[in-house]
Amino acid sequence: MAASNAGEVRASFAGQAAAFEDVTRHFGRKDVAEWMAANTPVDVDDIVLEVAAGTALFGRAIAPLVRAVIAIDITPEMLSEGKRVADASGRSNLLFQIGDATRLPFLDASFDAVISRLAVHHFDDPDAALSEMVRVCRPGGTVTVIDMVVVDESNADRFNDLERRRDQAHTRALTRTGLRDAVERAGLHVTHTSSWENVLDGERWMEQTSTSADDAAVIRAAWDEELSGGAATGMAPRRRDGHIEFVHIWDLIGAQRLMPR
Numbered sequence: 001m002a003a004s005n006a007g008e009v010r011a012s013f014a015g016q017a018a019a020f021e022d023v024t025r026h027f028g029r030k031d032v033a034e035w036m037a038a039n040t041p042v043d044v045d046d047i048v049l050e051v052a053a054g055t056a057l058f059g060r061a062i063a064p065l066v067r068a069v070i071a072i073d074i075t076p077e078m079l080s081e082g083k084r085v086a087d088a089s090g091r092s093n094l095l096f097q098i099g100d101a102t103r104l105p106f107l108d109a110s111f112d113a114v115i116s117r118l119a120v121h122h123f124d125d126p127d128a129a130l131s132e133m134v135r136v137c138r139p140g141g142t143v144t145v146i147d148m149v150v151v152d153e154s155n156a157d158r159f160n161d162l163e164r165r166r167d168q169a170h171t172r173a174l175t176r177t178g179l180r181d182a183v184e185r186a187g188l189h190v191t192h193t194s195s196w197e198n199v200l201d202g203e204r205w206m207e208q209t210s211t212s213a214d215d216a217a218v219i220r221a222a223w224d225e226e227l228s229g230g231a232a233t234g235m236a237p238r239r240r241d242g243h244i245e246f247v248h249i250w251d252l253i254g255a256q257r258l259m260p261r
């Protein structure tokens with residue numbers, strides 16, 4: 001069965017493809033690409049699968065280091081934009097394919113490494129998607145997952161409510177320990193972790209998903225309340241030059257599919 005939120009996901013990301021390739025945004029920043037590549041163990045002969053790849057910004061950071069990257073995603077517009085940019089850059093070891101993370105169209109143990117960024121919080125069944133990533137990774141291969149996390153568990157519901165108001169394709173960002181637990185529950189051995197802090201402009205972030213005026217007003221009010229000493233949103237809002245900025249923490253969990261004993 002396809003992901004039950006597939007309709008919301010496609011509707012949301014069909015209109016966001018250009019934003020992921022917008023060089024003034026954080027998604028494709030050079031320092032982010034360097035951080036991802038430095039924390040993703042791969043070899044020159046590896047065949048790598050990127051799951052819920054979008055425009056394959058993670059895959060394109062890794063592509064120069066490996067034999068090939070296959071980028072799979074449920075939203076054709078995201079893949080087309082990634083392919084356009086990859087082709088224009090002359091990068092020829094990437095292949096873009098439509099497909100659902102919870103039903104990967106590959107045989108068991110097909111890949112040396114599996115990677116995924118900013119996708120777990122869109123899955124309606126993260127365990128199903130993670131177990132698919134493990135299934136298609138060969139024993140001894142690696143799985144590297146990056147996602148936004150909630151650092152203080154007590155803010156998780158408020159954080160996720162605001163995120164869903166901004167984007168209906170958001171299901172739930174896990175807590176820091178929740179993401180690691182999910183990776184371990186999938187049967188993986190965690191080898192390393194790393195973290196990246198993104199500071200985002202609040203209005204630009206909402207424009208990207210065409211947040212409704214009503215929901216944008218609720219989100220702004222929540223930030224204002226926190227800035228006046230009220231309840232925390234989990235987004236650490238701050239004022240700068242008349243704008244509200246806030247923080248997304250991305251955790252990277254590096255893991256290995258252990259060899260059978």
Ligand SMILES: C[S@@+](CC[C@H](N)C(=O)[O-])C[C@H]1O[C@@H](n2cnc3c(N)ncnc32)[C@H](O)[C@@H]1O
Binds near residue numbers: 053056075078101
């Ligand atoms: C926030 S974007 C991240 C894109 C890319 N991974 C990145 O980090 O730049 C989330 C992506 O997950 C994809 N996605 C969500 N659920 C999916 C599913 N069940 N199967 C495949 N792709 C999915 C969306 O289409 C979208 O491209």
